[in-house]
Amino acid sequence: xxxxxxxxxxxxxxxxxxxxxxxxxxxxxxxxxxxxxxxxxxxxxxxxxxxxxxxxxxxxxxxxxxxxxxxxxxxxxxxxxxxxxxxxxxxxxxxxxxxxxxxxxxxxxxxxxxxxxxxxxxxxxxxxxxxxxxxxxxxxxxxxxxxxxxxxxxxxxxxxxxxxxxxxxxxxxxxxxxxxxxxxxxxxxxxxxxxxxxxxxxxxxxxxxxxxxxxxxxxxxxxxxxxxxxxxxxxxxxxxxxxxxxxxxxxxxxxxxxxxxxxxxxxxxxxxxxxxxxxxxxxxxxxxxxx
Amino acid sequence: xxxxxxxxxxxxxxxxxxxxxxxxxxxxxxxxxxxxxxxxxxxxxxxxxxxxxxxxxxxxxxxxxxxxxxxxxxxxxxxxxxxxxxxxxxxxxxxxxxxxxxxxxxxxxxxxxxxxxxxxxxxxxxxxxxxxxxxxxxxxxxxxxxxxxxxxxxxxxxxxxxxxxxxxxxxxxxxxxxxxxxxxxxxxxxxxxxxxxxxxxxxxxxxxxxxxxxxxxxxxxxxxxxxxxxxxxxxxxxxxxxxxxxxxxxxxxxxxxxxxxxxxxxxxx
Numbered sequence: 001x002x003x004x005x006x007x008x009x010x011x012x013x014x015x016x017x018x019x020x021x022x023x024x025x026x027x028x029x030x031x032x033x034x035x036x037x038x039x040x041x042x043x044x045x046x047x048x049x050x051x052x053x054x055x056x057x058x059x060x061x062x063x064x065x066x067x068x069x070x071x072x073x074x075x076x077x078x079x080x081x082x083x084x085x086x087x088x089x090x091x092x093x094x095x096x097x098x099x100x101x102x103x104x105x106x107x108x109x110x111x112x113x114x115x116x117x118x119x120x121x122x123x124x125x126x127x128x129x130x131x132x133x134x135x136x137x138x139x140x141x142x143x144x145x146x147x148x149x150x151x152x153x154x155x156x157x158x159x160x161x162x163x164x165x166x167x168x169x170x171x172x173x174x175x176x177x178x179x180x181x182x183x184x185x186x187x188x189x190x191x192x193x194x195x196x197x198x199x200x201x202x203x204x205x206x207x208x209x210x211x212x213x214x215x216x217x218x219x220x221x222x223x224x225x226x227x228x229x230x231x232x233x234x235x236x237x238x239x240x241x242x243x244x245x246x247x248x249x250x251x252x253x254x255x256x257x258x259x260x261x262x263x264x265x266x267x268x269x270x271x272x273x274x275x276x277x278x279x280x281x282x283x284x285x286x287x288x289x290x291x
Numbered sequence: 292x293x294x295x296x297x298x299x300x301x302x303x304x305x306x307x308x309x310x311x312x313x314x315x316x317x318x319x320x321x322x323x324x325x326x327x328x329x330x331x332x333x334x335x336x337x338x339x340x341x342x343x344x345x346x347x348x349x350x351x352x353x354x355x356x357x358x359x360x361x362x363x364x365x366x367x368x369x370x371x372x373x374x375x376x377x378x379x380x381x382x383x384x385x386x387x388x389x390x391x392x393x394x395x396x397x398x399x400x401x402x403x404x405x406x407x408x409x410x411x412x413x414x415x416x417x418x419x420x421x422x423x424x425x426x427x428x429x430x431x432x433x434x435x436x437x438x439x440x441x442x443x444x445x446x447x448x449x450x451x452x453x454x455x456x457x458x459x460x461x462x463x464x465x466x467x468x469x470x471x472x473x474x475x476x477x478x479x480x481x482x483x484x485x486x487x488x489x490x491x492x493x494x495x496x497x498x499x500x501x502x503x504x505x506x507x508x509x510x511x512x513x514x515x516x517x518x519x520x521x522x523x524x525x526x527x528x529x530x531x532x533x534x535x536x537x538x539x540x541x542x543x544x545x546x547x548x549x550x551x552x553x554x555x556x557x558x559x560x
Contacts (some may be wrong), residue, residue, distance in 0.1 A: 227408030
């Protein structure tokens, strides 16, 4: 597998030592497991929840059950709205950050990321104190006279979206900030000098130039929000399931691994298609990475 | 909106920028404020703040399950970070130095944990551990965490290597240094900041991970995030808030120290 180009001949030994740990690790713990999931997605389960290795397509047929389709629908709405809300918040915020001086910008970036280096479950859980029926937000709204009776904000689809936005926002801000920082300000001046108004300049100059950042951010927000079942659990309280909940249940409580595997294969295909569209349209895969 | 890009902001713009940023930071920090505030609350229920108390910080030390989960988290994060740093650094150097068959396959596999939803990695590791009869617990958890951490170490070290002048290595070799000496004397010191930030990233990812841990451990190794999820049903007690507040404080201090150090370094250059 690791044959060298003639130029590097004689370095086989150090190369083999350096690369074999990672090659073994990636093959055994990423490639083989993914292939195995693919295999069991065509298997059935016995009465005692054991995997039976006989070919069937029924797990894939089950993907079209009405209740499963209902979960996809809910999941797509949650992921779509989360992505849209993140764009609407992150875009102006990235612009503000981009305009700030270097010191302020560093400060704002740290302040943006700091919460994400601490436990996300406890931060999500504490939203209950803010949004619950006896929560501070209800108290505040009653005090201002906006509402008379406390409203239930937790355990709704809206709460799930809020949790997702809360968990994923930096993944939208950072790629948009990167493209705005790179934006040639002269182009905006030129557009204005040529008589284009603010709206026209934004629509025809700024937006197309910053679209790659929006696209990268959208991928990094949309894909996780299909899978983050703990957000749906903590904020939606069991009534607002997403695809992640469905998969998790097959593996941890219903013990129907083949069906869970089929659901996962579908999620993998959705991910691959989205990433492919992203790279085809000129996006770089390494920009989908690290915070 | 594009007005924000011009050079002299008007008063209206300034007011908009300030209040918009303030709203975002309130959104991000309000739940953290709740965690800290209610860790000092005398009532067990996290609904209304009653009286100030420090007793929950003491209670941490009497809650064995909570302490256990904390130490499990630290041990798993340390072990998986160590593995990821060693394997990831070697990988980054090898990928930078050599062209070889299968390089693109390794590259593609490295992106799986970055791009795929975590749940996919979680269930595929769970299935494979079952297949190979690996018992779910401490060891499986460390292997799982190292698996998602390795790529992040590779990428941060690679970023550092991209600015590396290879003639330095060649010069050292011409002067008679062997490969090991070049690695320890030149390459590693140059990429050291990348290794450190890769390690920091791997460590934080491991400490906060819930999804992959959820699938790849058993009752014998419960991490802090899993412990929190477990206690949600019965209601999270303030001692969990107290421990979270302490961990947040430690994280904040670590980040501030790291930033001050890197800021000083930039000033020197």
